[in-house]
Amino acid sequence: MSGLSDSSTASGETVSNGTVGTVIRSHAGGYLVHQPELDVNLLCQARGRLKKERVSIVTGDRVTLDEVDPEKETGVITSRLERENLLSRPLLANVDQVIIVQAIHQPAWNALVCDRYLVHFQLEVRDSLPILCFNKSDLASEDDKKTLRSIYEPLGYLVTIVSAATGEGLDGLANLLISKATVFAGPSGVGKSSLLNMLEPELHLKIGVMDNEFGVGRHTTTYSELYRISKRQLKSLGVSEESVAWVADTPGFGLSEFKHPEPLDVVWQFPDLAKFAVDCKYSDCTHLVEQGCNVLANLEQIDPIRFDNYTIMVKESQSEKTILRDTSKKVESAVKTVGGREGKAVHVPLLSGRYRSKAKNTERQQLKRSANFVDSEEDAGFDDEPDFDSLSDSPNQTEET
Ligand SMILES: Nc1nc2c(ncn2[C@@H]2O[C@H](COP(=O)(O)OP(=O)(O)O)[C@@H](O)[C@H]2O)c(=O)[nH]1
Ligand SMILES: [Mg+2]
Ligand SMILES: [Zn+2]
CATH class of the missing domain: 3.40.50.300 (P-loop containing nucleotide triphosphate hydrolases)
Incomplete structure (x- = not known):
């Protein structure tokens, strides 16, 4: 929300001096936009053109405004400024x-x-x-x-x-x-x-x-x-x-x-491991088993719980990747190409019985897998997952009220 002055719109136009505000809430078809100079919240609609071009506008977006009426507290959104970032959940x-x-x-x-x-x-x-x-x-x-x-x-x-x-x-x-x-x-x-x-x-x-x-x-x-x-x-x-x-x-x-990074990227999210990982022998080191791994060579300097958490998360990323790869392989082999004229081939699914039952199986396995995860998180995690009450020796604090 800082930097209200850097003004280029999502489609690259430069904003001259249109009034700029920040969307603080979006609801059925309309937006509540805070305009800092006037210090008002304006109920706004997006210009028809924005809707036609399907420009997405979400809470936190900075937008240019027209037809601002401070008395009625209304206005019209004319463009969305370039985003600095976009959180996915919540949007x-x-x-x-x-x-x-x-x-x-x-x-x-x-x-x-x-x-x-x-x-x-x-x-x-x-x-x-x-x-x-x-x-x-x-x-x-x-x-x-x-x-x-x-x-x-x-x-x-x-x-x-x-x-x-x-x-x-x-x-x-x-x-x-x-x-x-x-x-x-x-x-x-x-x-x-x-x-x-x-x-x-x-x-x-x-x-x-x-x-x-x-x-x-x-x-x-x-x-x-x-x-x-x-x-x-x-x-x-x-x-x-x-x-x-x-x-x-x-x-x-x-x-x-939760987001799962590429398995090889997980380590860079752990600063305490990353400082050793830069000197590993192989660039595709997972820091789990490799010879010449500088993280493993320095384990005594790393908090064992942090290393365990790294291990859990990198393995999850690996299995997520495997599931995705297997799924896309099956999708590929379950598609046939018809009418390949001028690159306009159409892919249609091959719904053989064999494929259908296999896919269902995979789906069941995946559901089972995620259900396991969710269950274990709901009750504060995996059995061997350290939490404060198992770390500290103050038994009086373990009781829930
Ligand atoms: N003892 C204590 N209880 C708190 C504190 N903050 C929140 N709670 C209680 O924790 C429960 C959950 O609070 P809530 O704000 O709804 O948590 P949220 O789900 O993270 O939004 C409520 O019963 C609060 O009264 C605190 O600082 N100390
Ligand atoms: Mg809450
Ligand atoms: Zn390594």
């Missing part, structure tokens, strides 16, 4: 940063889940490193907090420890948001909505709704909205600058919704 453009929120306890912090979120958002928003925000500090010991900092700060991540319940750390959190569009992401129940309500009480976001369950989740996956944290509110949280902040709440992820 959101021009994100400046992602804050990954996790609870320290209830639900217990989980190292693998944390690394999954990190990798996913590093791939989605490439020009800013995610920030780690650990909530529910009121339920945590000083040792817990120290442990979390000691794991992630040396990797280069900004770590902020807060409590929506007591307000601890909220001033620090508010200072990270100045003049930016920030996405709050993280598992369900960690306190994302609670934190946003503390930052801006006027938001009145629902608390305690399981946002990746049925019903609500279906809705929230496609729906996104940018909320404003007012100057006054930021000031009351100790921000000295005169500025507003924009935030988006997001639903928790199911395991199948």
